[in-house]
Amino acid sequence: MKVAIIGAGPAGAHLAYELRVRGAEVDLYDAREAWEKPCGGGVTSKALADFPFLTTPDVARKLVRSVRLISAARRELTVPPRSDFAIFPRRELGQFLRVRAVTAGVRMRVDRVEKTARESGKWIIESASGLRNEVDLLVGADGASSVIRRRVGIRFGPEDFSYGLGWHLYRADNGKSAELSGQVDIRYLEKLGGYLWLFPRVDHHSYGIACGYREASPQEMKERLLAHIDSQDPLAARMIRAQAPGSHFYAAMIPSLGVTKWDRLRASRPLEGWALVGDAAGSVDPLTGEGIYYALLSAGLLARSIAGCFDHYEVIS
């Protein structure tokens, strides 16, 4: 079976690997080289336990030593994680997952997919380079704002998203910082359904805040996050306000589906030869915004279910 996977984030790259090792012919498309996708990069203990390849020494990650939880009423609790919990740089994680897929025999195409059409039981994929590809199965792994999702007729509305923003901050005194020594801050927000976080990464800090889409303006979210950073590390807050060279702003949507949406969602239609995984399928914990684990999980589940019917698939396609 020939498969085209659109998007080589954790969902697409892992699916590509899993399908290839089960014998499928896989083209994995991404519009860009591995990149620092807007994300905290937090990979929970259950993700590290269920996907042991994430413990590879090839990606430098920061192990979390303690988690400080701060309630909206400012009560605090600091706990060590029961088992490993790590903060990953997304570019390096993405690169690792792509190399793993390519080494297994996946064809990686750094090429934006622009057109998809269903013709005579096949999908025709056209990309920015002018390449035309004909496949049996089209998989949308193209993230929260998935175009493939819309093309196959699945609609997410504003109520189906959270919105997150923050800064990565690189600074000269990184090594001395308390946060970089392995402490995570998670603070719940007064009158907003979300939280803010301060994450240590290997060579910088990652600060972020997320809540329901349009529940607060980006300006209000920035101010709330900066007020917390200021209370912990005034120099960091000053650097961000001054847009110092080491400070990089990011913002992005996070799928956050309610129960009704989940009940009605169909993330695949074998007879139409398409499926969605990861953010494209809304596979994110709506309370925590954790998506890397569910990207990998949804990819693994899809690979297993497709592999179970390769032969049957050839007959119906």
Ligand SMILES: Cc1cc2nc3c(=O)[nH]c(=O)nc-3n(C[C@H](O)[C@H](O)[C@H](O)COP(=O)(O)OP(=O)(O)OC[C@H]3O[C@@H](n4cnc5c(N)ncnc54)[C@H](O)[C@@H]3O)c2cc1C
């Ligand atoms: C602010 C923020 C903080 C977050 N923090 C965390 C966290 O700490 N921990 C956690 O687990 N999750 C977190 N998430 C969620 C996590 O980032 C996502 O759930 C995860 O990246 C989903 O992986 P994916 O492979 O489905 O999609 P993505 O990682 O978004 O990958 C999609 C890929 O598709 C490519 N693409 C899109 N369109 C096309 C096209 N037409 N042609 C070719 N390629 C295309 C893109 O370039 C991209 O590489 C956070 C999200 C946000 C926004």
